[in-house]
Amino acid sequence: MLTIGLTGGVASGKSTVQGRFAALGVPVLDADLVAREVVAPGQPALARIAAEFGAGMILPDGTLDRRRMREHVFAHPAERRRLEAITHPAIRARMQAWKAAQTAPYCVLSVAILIEAGMQSLVDRILVIDVPEDVQRDRLCSRDGITTELAAQMLAAQLPRQRRLAAANDVIVNAGDLHTLEACVELLHRHYLDLARRGQPRAAGLRLPASVN
Known part of the structure; x- marks a missing residue:
């Protein structure tokens, strides 16, 4: 394909x-949606983010505080790379699986x-x-x-x-x-x-x- x-x-x-x-x-697969899925409550990536960046990055409902995280990582490039090291492998794996299932x-x-x-x-x-x-x-x-x-x-x-x-x-x-x-x-x-x-x-x-x- x-x-x-x-x-x-x-x-x-x-x-x-x-x-x-x-x-x-x-x-069409939107990687932004995949990125949200891999940091949803219960996903391993979210647990790693909480462990490495602190519980303050997690909202009271258990979801990632995306706005706070975005402001943090764009102000600190090294932190952005640390976040990507957590999320990118999971995103890539989901994208590969989706692509393999397409027939168009x-x-x-x-x-x-x-x-x-x-x-x-x-x-x-x-x-x-x-x-x-x-x-x-x-x-x-x-x-x-x-x-x-x-x-x-x-x-x-x-x-x-x-x-x-x-x-x-x-x-x-x-x-x-x-x-x-x-x-x-x-x-x-x-x-x-x-x-x-x-x-x-x-x-x-x-x-x-x-x-x-």
Whole structure:
């Protein structure tokens, strides 16, 4: 099966793109949902987080205090790496199991930190949703109600934009309206179906929008 790795910086529009692929009938797995599952109450990863980061990271209902953890790890990069060492192996295992169960011509693994986490081996092609950093920052503050300082920390903690683009097979530049973005996804959908049919996962990439007609 052809597997597409969908990635992009925070507030790039990646979630909108994955939703459009799903609406087109493509199996899509969101790593953010998997990440929530592996730290749910009763999961080994949550117990390790409580042991290593302290009980203060756990809410009274037994769930992870995600906002507090996010603020902590983005302010302390070494702590973020320590958290990822707990969660990433469990996330990878669940993604591999899901991928193995799919039967469609192609599927999409949506992973914001696909490249940073070294998960390229899970996919055949990488689709990057690209957006200027000033647009990311404004979207992030508006969407999450956070300060510009925290937004800047989150952007600084991410893979540099050019390194993400260098790893891409295909790129959507999300600088237009929703209609243009959806048209780009539909064009890529047809492209990926064709690649799957021809068994050519490494064919030349596309950068959109160039022409989406």
